[in-house]
Amino acid sequence: METLEDRRILVVDDEEADRMLLTAYLQRHGCRLFYAMDGLDGIEKARALQPDLILMDSEMPRCTGQDACKIITQDPRTNHIPVIFISGMTSPEHRVRGLLAGAVDYINKPFDFNEVKLRLAIHLRQKPPAPASRGEGKPETASVSNRDVIVFHSTRTHLLKSLSETPTMKELEKLTGTNSKHLNTAFKACAGVTVYEYLREERMKEARGLLQRTNLPVKDISLQVGFTDSGNFATAFKDRFGLTPREFRQQHS
Structure with a gap:
Protein backbone atom coordinates (compact mmCIF):
# COMPACT_ATOMS: atom_id res chain seq x y z
CA MET A 1 0.00 0.00 0.00
CA GLU A 2 1.15 3.57 -0.73
CA THR A 3 2.94 5.05 2.28
CA LEU A 4 1.59 8.29 3.73
CA GLU A 5 5.01 9.33 5.08
CA ASP A 6 5.73 13.05 4.50
CA ARG A 7 2.53 13.55 2.53
CA ARG A 8 1.19 17.08 2.97
CA ILE A 9 -2.52 17.00 3.85
CA LEU A 10 -4.74 20.08 4.14
CA VAL A 11 -7.71 19.49 6.48
CA VAL A 12 -10.56 21.94 5.90
CA ASP A 13 -13.09 21.59 8.72
CA ASP A 14 -14.70 24.01 11.18
CA GLU A 15 -15.13 21.33 13.85
CA GLU A 16 -12.22 21.13 16.26
CA ALA A 17 -12.98 17.55 17.39
CA ASP A 18 -12.81 16.19 13.84
CA ARG A 19 -9.58 18.08 13.10
CA MET A 20 -7.99 16.62 16.23
CA LEU A 21 -9.09 13.07 15.39
CA LEU A 22 -7.65 13.28 11.88
CA THR A 23 -4.48 14.95 13.16
CA ALA A 24 -3.80 12.30 15.79
CA TYR A 25 -4.30 9.47 13.29
CA LEU A 26 -2.51 10.90 10.26
CA GLN A 27 0.50 12.11 12.22
CA ARG A 28 1.08 8.54 13.39
CA HIS A 29 1.50 7.69 9.72
CA GLY A 30 4.01 10.48 9.13
CA CYS A 31 1.72 12.97 7.37
CA ARG A 32 2.39 16.70 7.54
CA LEU A 33 -0.87 18.43 8.49
CA PHE A 34 -2.15 21.90 7.63
CA TYR A 35 -5.51 23.41 8.55
CA ALA A 36 -8.24 25.69 7.27
CA MET A 37 -11.33 26.71 9.21
CA ASP A 38 -13.81 27.10 6.33
CA GLY A 39 -14.11 26.97 2.55
CA LEU A 40 -12.64 30.41 1.85
CA ASP A 41 -9.68 29.73 4.11
CA GLY A 42 -9.31 26.35 2.39
CA ILE A 43 -9.11 27.92 -1.06
CA GLU A 44 -6.40 30.34 0.08
CA LYS A 45 -4.40 27.61 1.86
CA ALA A 46 -4.67 25.27 -1.15
CA ARG A 47 -3.19 27.95 -3.42
CA ALA A 48 -0.44 28.90 -0.99
CA LEU A 49 0.57 25.47 0.32
CA GLN A 50 0.00 23.22 -2.72
CA PRO A 51 -0.74 20.15 -0.56
CA ASP A 52 -0.72 16.58 -1.86
CA LEU A 53 -4.38 16.10 -0.93
CA ILE A 54 -7.26 17.99 0.68
CA LEU A 55 -9.74 16.54 3.20
CA MET A 56 -12.76 18.86 3.03
CA ASP A 57 -15.85 19.01 5.25
CA SER A 58 -18.93 19.53 3.10
CA GLU A 59 -20.94 21.76 5.46
CA MET A 60 -19.19 24.91 6.71
CA PRO A 61 -20.14 28.57 7.22
CA ARG A 62 -19.17 31.42 4.86
CA CYS A 63 -18.28 29.04 2.03
CA THR A 64 -19.43 25.41 1.92
CA GLY A 65 -17.08 22.60 1.07
CA GLN A 66 -18.90 22.02 -2.20
CA ASP A 67 -18.46 25.63 -3.30
CA ALA A 68 -14.81 25.61 -2.24
CA CYS A 69 -14.22 22.31 -4.05
CA LYS A 70 -15.61 23.72 -7.30
CA ILE A 71 -13.22 26.67 -7.11
CA ILE A 72 -10.20 24.53 -6.19
CA THR A 73 -10.82 21.95 -8.93
CA GLN A 74 -11.44 24.59 -11.61
CA ASP A 75 -8.46 26.81 -10.72
CA PRO A 76 -5.36 25.93 -12.82
CA ARG A 77 -3.22 26.58 -9.73
CA THR A 78 -4.97 23.89 -7.68
CA ASN A 79 -6.91 21.61 -10.05
CA HIS A 80 -4.23 18.89 -9.73
CA ILE A 81 -4.88 18.50 -5.98
CA PRO A 82 -7.36 15.69 -5.17
CA VAL A 83 -10.19 16.70 -2.84
CA ILE A 84 -11.91 14.11 -0.63
CA PHE A 85 -15.08 15.13 1.19
CA ILE A 86 -15.51 14.20 4.86
CA SER A 87 -19.10 14.46 6.04
CA GLY A 88 -21.72 13.08 8.39
CA MET A 89 -24.33 13.43 5.64
CA THR A 90 -24.38 10.05 3.94
CA SER A 91 -27.34 10.11 1.55
CA PRO A 92 -26.61 9.11 -2.09
CA GLU A 93 -27.82 12.54 -3.21
CA HIS A 94 -25.34 14.30 -0.95
CA ARG A 95 -22.51 12.10 -2.17
CA VAL A 96 -23.41 12.78 -5.79
CA ARG A 97 -23.43 16.55 -5.18
CA GLY A 98 -19.95 16.28 -3.69
CA LEU A 99 -18.59 14.30 -6.62
CA LEU A 100 -20.21 16.68 -9.11
CA ALA A 101 -18.43 19.54 -7.33
CA GLY A 102 -15.12 17.92 -8.33
CA ALA A 103 -14.23 15.69 -5.37
CA VAL A 104 -12.51 12.39 -6.10
CA ASP A 105 -13.97 10.53 -3.12
CA TYR A 106 -16.15 10.72 -0.02
CA ILE A 107 -15.45 9.58 3.57
CA ASN A 108 -18.22 9.33 6.15
CA LYS A 109 -18.14 10.70 9.68
CA PRO A 110 -17.66 9.20 12.24
CA PHE A 111 -14.37 8.06 10.75
CA ASP A 112 -13.33 4.48 10.09
CA PHE A 113 -9.58 5.10 10.09
CA ASN A 114 -8.76 1.98 8.09
CA GLU A 115 -10.97 3.46 5.38
CA VAL A 116 -9.32 6.87 5.73
CA LYS A 117 -5.86 5.36 5.22
CA LEU A 118 -6.98 3.22 2.29
CA ARG A 119 -8.71 6.05 0.44
CA LEU A 120 -5.80 8.44 0.92
CA ALA A 121 -3.36 5.77 -0.26
CA ILE A 122 -5.43 5.10 -3.39
CA HIS A 123 -5.56 8.75 -4.43
CA LEU A 124 -1.90 9.41 -3.62
CA ARG A 125 -0.61 6.28 -5.35
CA GLN A 126 0.12 7.91 -8.70
CA LYS A 127 0.88 11.34 -7.32
CA PRO A 128 4.48 12.33 -6.47
CA PRO A 129 4.84 14.29 -3.22
CA ALA A 130 4.28 18.01 -3.66
CA PRO A 131 7.40 20.18 -3.24
CA ALA A 132 7.47 22.43 -0.18
CA SER A 133 6.04 25.88 -0.86
CA ARG A 134 8.54 28.69 -1.05
CA GLY A 135 9.22 29.97 2.44
CA GLU A 136 7.08 27.27 3.96
CA GLY A 137 9.68 25.97 6.39
CA LYS A 138 8.15 23.62 8.89
CA PRO A 139 4.55 22.46 8.61
CA GLU A 140 1.93 24.20 10.70
CA THR A 141 1.84 21.36 13.17
CA ALA A 142 4.42 19.02 14.58
CA SER A 143 3.83 15.71 16.34
CA VAL A 144 1.53 16.14 19.31
CA SER A 145 3.39 15.51 22.56
Whole structure:
Protein backbone atom coordinates (compact mmCIF):
# COMPACT_ATOMS: atom_id res chain seq x y z
CA MET A 1 0.00 0.00 0.00
CA GLU A 2 1.15 3.57 -0.73
CA THR A 3 2.94 5.05 2.28
CA LEU A 4 1.59 8.29 3.73
CA GLU A 5 5.01 9.33 5.08
CA ASP A 6 5.73 13.05 4.50
CA ARG A 7 2.53 13.55 2.53
CA ARG A 8 1.19 17.08 2.97
CA ILE A 9 -2.52 17.00 3.85
CA LEU A 10 -4.74 20.08 4.14
CA VAL A 11 -7.71 19.49 6.48
CA VAL A 12 -10.56 21.94 5.90
CA ASP A 13 -13.09 21.59 8.72
CA ASP A 14 -14.70 24.01 11.18
CA GLU A 15 -15.13 21.33 13.85
CA GLU A 16 -12.22 21.13 16.26
CA ALA A 17 -12.98 17.55 17.39
CA ASP A 18 -12.81 16.19 13.84
CA ARG A 19 -9.58 18.08 13.10
CA MET A 20 -7.99 16.62 16.23
CA LEU A 21 -9.09 13.07 15.39
CA LEU A 22 -7.65 13.28 11.88
CA THR A 23 -4.48 14.95 13.16
CA ALA A 24 -3.80 12.30 15.79
CA TYR A 25 -4.30 9.47 13.29
CA LEU A 26 -2.51 10.90 10.26
CA GLN A 27 0.50 12.11 12.22
CA ARG A 28 1.08 8.54 13.39
CA HIS A 29 1.50 7.69 9.72
CA GLY A 30 4.01 10.48 9.13
CA CYS A 31 1.72 12.97 7.37
CA ARG A 32 2.39 16.70 7.54
CA LEU A 33 -0.87 18.43 8.49
CA PHE A 34 -2.15 21.90 7.63
CA TYR A 35 -5.51 23.41 8.55
CA ALA A 36 -8.24 25.69 7.27
CA MET A 37 -11.33 26.71 9.21
CA ASP A 38 -13.81 27.10 6.33
CA GLY A 39 -14.11 26.97 2.55
CA LEU A 40 -12.64 30.41 1.85
CA ASP A 41 -9.68 29.73 4.11
CA GLY A 42 -9.31 26.35 2.39
CA ILE A 43 -9.11 27.92 -1.06
CA GLU A 44 -6.40 30.34 0.08
CA LYS A 45 -4.40 27.61 1.86
CA ALA A 46 -4.67 25.27 -1.15
CA ARG A 47 -3.19 27.95 -3.42
CA ALA A 48 -0.44 28.90 -0.99
CA LEU A 49 0.57 25.47 0.32
CA GLN A 50 0.00 23.22 -2.72
CA PRO A 51 -0.74 20.15 -0.56
CA ASP A 52 -0.72 16.58 -1.86
CA LEU A 53 -4.38 16.10 -0.93
CA ILE A 54 -7.26 17.99 0.68
CA LEU A 55 -9.74 16.54 3.20
CA MET A 56 -12.76 18.86 3.03
CA ASP A 57 -15.85 19.01 5.25
CA SER A 58 -18.93 19.53 3.10
CA GLU A 59 -20.94 21.76 5.46
CA MET A 60 -19.19 24.91 6.71
CA PRO A 61 -20.14 28.57 7.22
CA ARG A 62 -19.17 31.42 4.86
CA CYS A 63 -18.28 29.04 2.03
CA THR A 64 -19.43 25.41 1.92
CA GLY A 65 -17.08 22.60 1.07
CA GLN A 66 -18.90 22.02 -2.20
CA ASP A 67 -18.46 25.63 -3.30
CA ALA A 68 -14.81 25.61 -2.24
CA CYS A 69 -14.22 22.31 -4.05
CA LYS A 70 -15.61 23.72 -7.30
CA ILE A 71 -13.22 26.67 -7.11
CA ILE A 72 -10.20 24.53 -6.19
CA THR A 73 -10.82 21.95 -8.93
CA GLN A 74 -11.44 24.59 -11.61
CA ASP A 75 -8.46 26.81 -10.72
CA PRO A 76 -5.36 25.93 -12.82
CA ARG A 77 -3.22 26.58 -9.73
CA THR A 78 -4.97 23.89 -7.68
CA ASN A 79 -6.91 21.61 -10.05
CA HIS A 80 -4.23 18.89 -9.73
CA ILE A 81 -4.88 18.50 -5.98
CA PRO A 82 -7.36 15.69 -5.17
CA VAL A 83 -10.19 16.70 -2.84
CA ILE A 84 -11.91 14.11 -0.63
CA PHE A 85 -15.08 15.13 1.19
CA ILE A 86 -15.51 14.20 4.86
CA SER A 87 -19.10 14.46 6.04
CA GLY A 88 -21.72 13.08 8.39
CA MET A 89 -24.33 13.43 5.64
CA THR A 90 -24.38 10.05 3.94
CA SER A 91 -27.34 10.11 1.55
CA PRO A 92 -26.61 9.11 -2.09
CA GLU A 93 -27.82 12.54 -3.21
CA HIS A 94 -25.34 14.30 -0.95
CA ARG A 95 -22.51 12.10 -2.17
CA VAL A 96 -23.41 12.78 -5.79
CA ARG A 97 -23.43 16.55 -5.18
CA GLY A 98 -19.95 16.28 -3.69
CA LEU A 99 -18.59 14.30 -6.62
CA LEU A 100 -20.21 16.68 -9.11
CA ALA A 101 -18.43 19.54 -7.33
CA GLY A 102 -15.12 17.92 -8.33
CA ALA A 103 -14.23 15.69 -5.37
CA VAL A 104 -12.51 12.39 -6.10
CA ASP A 105 -13.97 10.53 -3.12
CA TYR A 106 -16.15 10.72 -0.02
CA ILE A 107 -15.45 9.58 3.57
CA ASN A 108 -18.22 9.33 6.15
CA LYS A 109 -18.14 10.70 9.68
CA PRO A 110 -17.66 9.20 12.24
CA PHE A 111 -14.37 8.06 10.75
CA ASP A 112 -13.33 4.48 10.09
CA PHE A 113 -9.58 5.10 10.09
CA ASN A 114 -8.76 1.98 8.09
CA GLU A 115 -10.97 3.46 5.38
CA VAL A 116 -9.32 6.87 5.73
CA LYS A 117 -5.86 5.36 5.22
CA LEU A 118 -6.98 3.22 2.29
CA ARG A 119 -8.71 6.05 0.44
CA LEU A 120 -5.80 8.44 0.92
CA ALA A 121 -3.36 5.77 -0.26
CA ILE A 122 -5.43 5.10 -3.39
CA HIS A 123 -5.56 8.75 -4.43
CA LEU A 124 -1.90 9.41 -3.62
CA ARG A 125 -0.61 6.28 -5.35
CA GLN A 126 0.12 7.91 -8.70
CA LYS A 127 0.88 11.34 -7.32
CA PRO A 128 4.48 12.33 -6.47
CA PRO A 129 4.84 14.29 -3.22
CA ALA A 130 4.28 18.01 -3.66
CA PRO A 131 7.40 20.18 -3.24
CA ALA A 132 7.47 22.43 -0.18
CA SER A 133 6.04 25.88 -0.86
CA ARG A 134 8.54 28.69 -1.05
CA GLY A 135 9.22 29.97 2.44
CA GLU A 136 7.08 27.27 3.96
CA GLY A 137 9.68 25.97 6.39
CA LYS A 138 8.15 23.62 8.89
CA PRO A 139 4.55 22.46 8.61
CA GLU A 140 1.93 24.20 10.70
CA THR A 141 1.84 21.36 13.17
CA ALA A 142 4.42 19.02 14.58
CA SER A 143 3.83 15.71 16.34
CA VAL A 144 1.53 16.14 19.31
CA SER A 145 3.39 15.51 22.56
CA ASN A 146 1.71 14.47 25.82
CA ARG A 147 2.77 17.80 27.32
CA ASP A 148 1.07 19.70 24.48
CA VAL A 149 -2.14 17.70 25.01
CA ILE A 150 -2.10 18.40 28.76
CA VAL A 151 -1.44 22.13 28.24
CA PHE A 152 -4.14 22.32 25.56
CA HIS A 153 -6.86 20.69 27.67
CA SER A 154 -5.91 22.61 30.81
CA THR A 155 -5.94 25.96 28.98
CA ARG A 156 -9.14 25.07 27.14
CA THR A 157 -10.87 24.44 30.50
CA HIS A 158 -9.88 27.91 31.76
CA LEU A 159 -10.90 29.59 28.49
CA LEU A 160 -14.33 27.98 28.26
CA LYS A 161 -15.25 28.29 31.94
CA SER A 162 -16.85 31.65 31.16
CA LEU A 163 -16.75 33.11 27.66
CA SER A 164 -17.91 36.46 29.01
CA GLU A 165 -14.78 36.88 31.17
CA THR A 166 -11.84 34.88 29.84
CA PRO A 167 -8.32 35.07 31.30
CA THR A 168 -5.66 37.24 29.67
CA MET A 169 -2.57 35.57 28.23
CA LYS A 170 -0.59 36.56 31.33
CA GLU A 171 -3.24 34.96 33.54
CA LEU A 172 -3.22 31.81 31.39
CA GLU A 173 0.54 31.59 31.77
CA LYS A 174 0.17 31.62 35.57
CA LEU A 175 -2.76 29.18 35.55
CA THR A 176 -0.96 26.64 33.36
CA GLY A 177 2.62 27.20 34.47
CA THR A 178 3.96 27.84 31.00
CA ASN A 179 4.62 30.74 28.63
CA SER A 180 2.61 32.20 25.76
CA LYS A 181 4.87 30.64 23.11
CA HIS A 182 4.27 27.13 24.43
CA LEU A 183 0.55 27.82 24.86
CA ASN A 184 0.25 28.75 21.18
CA THR A 185 2.47 25.82 20.15
CA ALA A 186 0.23 23.41 22.07
CA PHE A 187 -2.94 24.86 20.51
CA LYS A 188 -1.39 24.72 17.02
CA ALA A 189 -0.45 21.08 17.57
CA CYS A 190 -3.80 20.01 19.01
CA ALA A 191 -6.33 22.26 17.24
CA GLY A 192 -4.45 23.88 14.36
CA VAL A 193 -4.94 27.43 15.63
CA THR A 194 -3.48 29.82 18.22
CA VAL A 195 -5.03 30.32 21.67
CA TYR A 196 -6.98 33.42 20.69
CA GLU A 197 -7.98 32.05 17.28
CA TYR A 198 -9.43 29.09 19.18
CA LEU A 199 -11.18 31.38 21.67
CA ARG A 200 -12.64 33.53 18.89
CA GLU A 201 -14.00 30.43 17.16
CA GLU A 202 -15.60 29.15 20.38
CA ARG A 203 -17.17 32.55 20.99
CA MET A 204 -18.62 32.62 17.49
CA LYS A 205 -19.98 29.06 17.76
CA GLU A 206 -21.60 29.85 21.12
CA ALA A 207 -23.11 33.04 19.69
CA ARG A 208 -24.48 31.10 16.72
CA GLY A 209 -26.10 28.61 19.10
CA LEU A 210 -27.64 31.34 21.27
CA LEU A 211 -29.07 33.07 18.21
CA GLN A 212 -30.67 29.80 17.14
CA ARG A 213 -31.84 28.53 20.54
CA THR A 214 -32.92 31.70 22.37
CA ASN A 215 -34.70 35.00 21.89
CA LEU A 216 -32.03 36.95 23.77
CA PRO A 217 -31.28 40.42 22.32
CA VAL A 218 -28.13 40.55 20.22
CA LYS A 219 -26.57 42.96 22.73
CA ASP A 220 -27.01 40.42 25.56
CA ILE A 221 -25.55 37.63 23.44
CA SER A 222 -22.52 39.75 22.60
CA LEU A 223 -21.88 40.26 26.34
CA GLN A 224 -22.30 36.53 27.06
CA VAL A 225 -19.58 35.64 24.55
CA GLY A 226 -17.12 38.29 25.71
CA PHE A 227 -17.80 41.37 23.55
CA THR A 228 -18.42 44.61 25.41
CA ASP A 229 -19.25 46.38 22.14
CA SER A 230 -22.17 44.90 20.17
CA GLY A 231 -20.92 46.61 17.01
CA ASN A 232 -17.58 44.78 17.22
CA PHE A 233 -19.49 41.57 17.90
CA ALA A 234 -21.66 42.06 14.80
CA THR A 235 -18.57 42.69 12.66
CA ALA A 236 -16.77 39.60 14.00
CA PHE A 237 -19.88 37.45 13.53
CA LYS A 238 -20.33 38.59 9.92
CA ASP A 239 -16.65 37.95 9.18
CA ARG A 240 -17.08 34.39 10.45
CA PHE A 241 -20.50 33.43 9.09
CA GLY A 242 -21.13 35.88 6.25
CA LEU A 243 -24.25 37.34 7.92
CA THR A 244 -24.89 39.84 10.71
CA PRO A 245 -26.37 38.33 13.89
CA ARG A 246 -29.80 39.72 13.01
CA GLU A 247 -29.63 38.39 9.45
CA PHE A 248 -28.53 35.00 10.77
CA ARG A 249 -31.42 34.88 13.24
CA GLN A 250 -33.93 35.80 10.52
CA GLN A 251 -32.68 32.99 8.28
CA HIS A 252 -32.73 30.41 11.09
CA SER A 253 -35.89 31.39 12.95
